[in-house]
Amino acid sequence: MPAVKADIISQLQQDILRMQGFRSKLTDTVPDIDLGPVNTAFPNAIFPTGAVHEFLCAFREHAAAATGFVSALAGNLMQRGGACIWISVARTLFPPSLKTFGIEPDKVIFIDLQRIKDALWALEEALKCDGIAAVIAEIPEISFTQSRRLQLVVEQSKVTGFILRTSTRAASTTACVTRWKITPLSSELEDGIPGVGAPRWHVELLKVRNGRPGAWKMEWTDGKCVVIPDNATPVIVQEQQLKAG
Amino acid sequence: MSKRFMSIWFRHLLTDWHVRRQPALQHMPFVLAAPVHGRMIITSASPAAEAQGIRTSMPLADAKAIVSSLQAFDDEPERGAQLLKALGEWCIRYTPVVGIDLPDSLILDVSGCTHLWGGERPYLKELITKLRAIGYDVRGAMADTIGTAWAVARYGKITPIIDSGEQADALMRLPPAALRLEEDILARLQKLGLYQIGSFMNMPQSVLRRRFGQPLLIRLGQALGYETEAIAPLYPVPPYEERLPCLEPIRTAPGIEIALKVLLEQLCLRLQKEGKGLRTAVLKGYRVDNRMVQTEIGTSRASHHPEHLFRLFELKIPTIEPALGIELFTLEASKVEDVASEQEVLWIGNPGLKAPAVAELLDRLAGKIGEDSIRRYLPAEHYWPERSIQQATSLEEKPATAWRTDKPRPVQLLSKPEPVEVTAPIPDYPPMLFRYKGKLHEIRKADGPERIEREWWLEKDGGEHRDYYTVEDTEGQRYWLFRSGHYSGNQSQWFIHGFFA
Numbered sequence: 196m197p198a199v200k201a202d203i204i205s206q207l208q209q210d211i212l213r214m215q216g217f218r219s220k221l222t223d224t225v226p227d228i229d230l231g232p233v234n235t236a237f238p239n240a241i242f243p244t245g246a247v248h249e250f251l252c253a254f255r256e257h258a259a260a261a262t263g264f265v266s267a268l269a270g271n272l273m274q275r276g277g278a279c280i281w282i283s284v285a286r287t288l289f290p291p292s293l294k295t296f297g298i299e300p301d302k303v304i305f306i307d308l309q310r311i312k313d314a315l316w317a318l319e320e321a322l323k324c325d326g327i328a329a330v331i332a333e334i335p336e337i338s339f340t341q342s343r344r345l346q347l348v349v350e351q352s353k354v355t356g357f358i359l360r361t362s363t364r365a366a367s368t369t370a371c372v373t374r375w376k377i378t379p380l381s382s383e384l385e386d387g388i389p390g391v392g393a394p395r396w397h398v399e400l401l402k403v404r405n406g407r408p409g410a411w412k413m414e415w416t417d418g419k420c421v422v423i424p425d426n427a428t429p430v431i432v433q434e435q436q437l438k439a440g
Numbered sequence: 441m442s443k444r445f446m447s448i449w450f451r452h453l454l455t456d457w458h459v460r461r462q463p464a465l466q467h468m469p470f471v472l473a474a475p476v477h478g479r480m481i482i483t484s485a486s487p488a489a490e491a492q493g494i495r496t497s498m499p500l501a502d503a504k505a506i507v508s509s510l511q512a513f514d515d516e517p518e519r520g521a522q523l524l525k526a527l528g529e530w531c532i533r534y535t536p537v538v539g540i541d542l543p544d545s546l547i548l549d550v551s552g553c554t555h556l557w558g559g560e561r562p563y564l565k566e567l568i569t570k571l572r573a574i575g576y577d578v579r580g581a582m583a584d585t586i587g588t589a590w591a592v593a594r595y596g597k598i599t600p601i602i603d604s605g606e607q608a609d610a611l612m613r614l615p616p617a618a619l620r621l622e623e624d625i626l627a628r629l630q631k632l633g634l635y636q637i638g639s640f641m642n643m644p645q646s647v648l649r650r651r652f653g654q655p656l657l658i659r660l661g662q663a664l665g666y667e668t669e670a671i672a673p674l675y676p677v678p679p680y681e682e683r684l685p686c687l688e689p690i691r692t693a694p695g696i697e698i699a700l701k702v703l704l705e706q707l708c709l710r711l712q713k714e715g716k717g718l719r720t721a722v723l724k725g726y727r728v729d730n731r732m733v734q735t736e737i738g739t740s741r742a743s744h745h746p747e748h749l750f751r752l753f754e755l756k757i758p759t760i761e762p763a764l765g766i767e768l769f770t771l772e773a774s775k776v777e778d779v780a781s782e783q784e785v786l787w788i789g790n791p792g793l794k795a796p797a798v799a800e801l802l803d804r805l806a807g808k809i810g811e812d813s814i815r816r817y818l819p820a821e822h823y824w825p826e827r828s829i830q831q832a833t834s835l836e837e838k839p840a841t842a843w844r845t846d847k848p849r850p851v852q853l854l855s856k857p858e859p860v861e862v863t864a865p866i867p868d869y870p871p872m873l874f875r876y877k878g879k880l881h882e883i884r885k886a887d888g889p890e891r892i893e894r895e896w897w898l899e900k901d902g903g904e905h906r907d908y909y910t911v912e913d914t915e916g917q918r919y920w921l922f923r924s925g926h927y928s929g930n931q932s933q934w935f936i937h938g939f940f941a
Contacts, residue, residue: 255852255939256917262851263941278798289853289938290817290829294843296941301832301839304798305815306805313809320804326797379941381884381916391848391887391910391918394941415941 212238212405214350215246215372228271232422233398233413238405244272245353246372247322247345249337251401253363258333260396261377262288263296264413265357267420269329270297272355277328280321282306284314284334297418315341322348322356329355335362342369374402380412395423442604444582446548446564447589448531450524451577453544455486457523458513460575470511473500483515487577520544527571528674534567539671545593547586547671560601583607586671587663591618607664612638619659625652680718680773682706689728689765693757696725696766700753703771704746717742717779723753725766733760738811739803740835742777748800752807799835819843823892825853825937847890848910850920850938857935860921864934867927870909874921876936881913889923910940 228242237243250265252258269279270293279302281288286307290300306321308314314334321330322345337358349356360366366374376399382392399410412423450456454472459465469489473480480500489510494503504510520543528538528546534557537549550563557563564580571578581592583602592602592610595618602610611618614637616629629652634640640648641660649657661667682703690696700723711717719742724734735756743749760766802814816832818839864871870886888909904925912918918940924933 256915259850259852259918259939259941266851266941278795280801287852287854289825289850291819291843292849292851292853292941294845295849300829300843301816301818303816304802305817306809307813307815308809317805317809321801324797324801326795327801379916379918381912381914382918389885391885391912391940394918395916396941 215346215404228268230413230420230422233400233409233411236400236403236406236409242268243372244355245349247342247349247356247358247370248373248375249342249358249360249366249369249371251366251374251376252359252361257376257378258359258361260379260394261359261375263394263415264375264377264396264398264420265331265359266293266296266298267415269331269355269357272328273298273302275328277326279303279328280306280330282308282314282317282321282330282332282334284308284311286333288333296415311335318356318358319345319348322354323352325352325354327354329357331357331359333359333361336360336364336367337369339368339370342371346370346372372404373400373406375400382414442584443549443551444554444560444584444604445586445589446535446550446567446580446582447541447586447593448546448548448567448571448578448580449590449593450527450544450546451579452484452487453520453523453576454484454515456576457519459486465511468511469494469507469509470513471500471503472515473512474515474517480512525674527576529676531567532674532676534563537671537673539673541590541671545590547589549671549673550582564600583610585663585665586669587619587659588665590620591663594618608641611641611663612636616640619656619663621656621659625656628652680707680710680716680776682771684769684771686767686769689762689767690725690769691762691765696757696760696762696769697750697754699766699769700757700771701746701750703769704749704753707771707773708744708746708749711744711773711776711779715778716776717744718749718773719775719777721749721753721771721773723756723760724770724772725760725762726768726770727762727766728764731763733762733766735759737803737807739799740806741799742779743800743803744779745800748803751800752803755804755807802835822895824895825849825892827895827898848887848920848940850918851941852939853920854937857922857937860934860936862921862932862934864923864927864932868907870911871921871934874911874919874934874936876919881917881919883911884914885912886910908937 228244230242234240234242250261252261273279279298281303286305290303293300293303306317308317311334314332318330318332321327337360345356358371378397380395380397382395384390384392394415396413397410398413400408402408414421414423455470467488469486469492471482471485471489471494473482482494482496482498482500482503484496485494489507492507494506500512524540524542524546528540531538531546531548535548535550535553539547541547554560554563557566560582564582568578568580579593581589581596581600581602583589583592584604585607588602588607588610591614592600595614596610615635616626616637619637645657658667662669684699684703686699690699718739720736720738722734722736724732726732737749737752737756739752806814817829818832818837819841820828820830821841822828860874860876862871862874868889870888871883873880873882886909889907891905891907893905894903906922906924908920908922910918911921919936920938920940921934921936924935
């Protein structure tokens with residue numbers, strides 16, 4: 196009975212995905228975050244909420260770009276009215292700018308801490324709390340054990356976490372579901388008008404568990420993240436990184 | 441059995457209170473004054489000031505003209521009621537029913553209480569002597585009705601104790617003001633030459649009603665005893681405190697946890713019944729070696745949820761040092777507030793910041809890392825970037841104005857602008873290149889300038905205005921630069937202030 200066996204295996208795979216925080220099309224018809232072509236990179240073609248995502252931002256400029264992208268994602272999650280918690284060790288975020296990315300800055304609670312240990316504790320506590328739409332943490336470094344704890348927490352609470360890793364050292368392996376790298380791209384205005392246009396990013400999905408990593412050019416226009424078509428086909432990155440997730 | 445009431449009149453309630461706090465004022469003339477229509481009016485005067493002709497409702501300036509050494513203090517409007525409440529609660533040792541009669545007297549229902557002190561006279565004497573010993577100048581009187589007790593306490597000259605049924609005789613010689621009448625009725629009685637209650641007490645009711653209205657009849661009836669009058673008794677709130685004596689001294693953390701759970705359950709049960717929640721609570725442990733250890737928690741909104749409160753205390757348990765053992769635990773809710781009853785699950789749709797889970801999370805965070813590291817921002821109406829946000833004081837506070845998006849603002853703002861070296865050959869044009877932290881950035885695109893003037897009415901030390909430029913370098917990285925002050929060739933000072941997404 197090979198057909199039955201295949202059924203069972205696919206069912207089990209779906210179960211595993213669900214337990215890890217991925218959602219299936221059957222249970223949620225309306226996804227919170229719709230990134231267009233980027234969706235194909237994720238299992239079930241749905242952006243995994245209820246998971247921890249990490250962003251590599253070694254430089255200030257990259258951190259700014261990642262902040263913009265994360266705010267855009269969190270803004271989508273906050274549409275349902277939840278609050279957002281922003282934990283950081285050395286915060287330079289300017290709250291009024293969040294409004295541009297669809298977040299009401301007064302709905303964000305900032306927690307500014309001195310020590311990484313405290314920040315990680317606060318992050319874990321915040322992720323445990325199911326009344327919250329998104330938790331964003333700016334911390335220099337996170338170890339595998341620490342990220343594993345966070346993953347176990349979000350599997351229970353279904354809160355979405357974003358970690359901005361600001362360390363310049365080579366990133367160590369973590370238990371996060373995805374690893375992103377956002378770098379700024381030069382903006383363009385229509386018809387070559389001089390001046391600075393809408394934010395544009397080179398969005399690299401370096402790792403995604405059970406999905407296909409890729410890279411896209413994206414732009415934030417009219418309150419949406421839009422993929423710029425000329426490089427829409429996902430670039431398959433090295434086999435090595437695929438396995439590491 | 442007929443009722444007996446006692447009225448205690450504090451002749452100088454507020455000034456006596458000031459003398460108690462500052463004994464030096466004992467024989468000095470001083471007054472309390474409050475602003476009325478832009479001038480200071482005396483609300484109460486000390487005995488020494490009254491002796492020199494200073495009366496209440498006199499302008500303070502006039503009084504100072506009479507007595508040049510007169511001291512004046514600000515009158516706090518709620519003080520009198522607070523004092524009377526405290527004194528009333530003290531009086532509960534003499535009778536269970538004590539009522540406040542604003543502005544300056546107490547009414548005690550002493551029916552069936554006086555024999556415990558050996559009769560009405562010793563009872564009255566005991567109470568008055570005690571109050572005088574505390575420092576209050578009081579007069580008391582006892583009668584069958586509140587009205588008569590009140591009248592005799594203030595105007596009586598013969599005896600403070602009016603025997604049962606003798607109200608009419610006692611009131612006969614007193615002025616009409618002793619009946620607690622309105623100012624205009626008193627003026628009319630005065631005009632008609634009715635200087636004593638006896639002059640009109642026996643007039644037909646219909647005549648009195650026609651001339652002076654119903655209030656006079658009611659007051660007269662209340663004093664004589666054919667109209668009933670009730671007092672609103674004080675109910676002192678027993679403190680929100682629970683005790684747990686332990687058979688064996690507690691020395692372990694699990695032991696403390698169990699004690700805490702028991703105490704919290706008892707306390708929360710009571711709070712729930714009364715619709716209250718605690719804002720701060722103190723857990724005290726009395727140790728075998730006669731020392732006391734304590735720990736305190738605070739919540740951001742009133743709560744009577746034992747599990748949540750336990751989680752807050754749980755973070756503090758390691759700080760409790762049991763040494764040889766704790767033999768008695770007390771849990772006291774030092775600050776208690778009304779709590780809105782929680783909605784059913786059905787209504788928890790879009791709770792946002794108001795979600796109880798969020799408030800409980802913030803309590804936990806505040807308990808461990810301190811309240812000042814939790815911040816929330818509201819827009820402030822300033823263009824100067826550093827001043828365009830203000831910290832919200834509570835979770836409920838709403839923004840007074842909308843967040844602005846019309847001008848570009850960077851995602852990351854440096855707390856202090858950092859100087860950069862630029863090449864800007866043309867005035868009021870963005871620079872061609874700039875060097876920040878040793879790296880050269882060549883500018884491809886730019887927007888601006890956006891001039892932001894400094895707010896000289898807020899700043900002490902003068903500075904220059906800022907001309908902000910949004911610039912993008914060859915790598916697509918976007919920055920917020922500004923020039924401080926006007927363009928002045930190579931002397932212009934340029935700064936980097938932020939990074940755009």
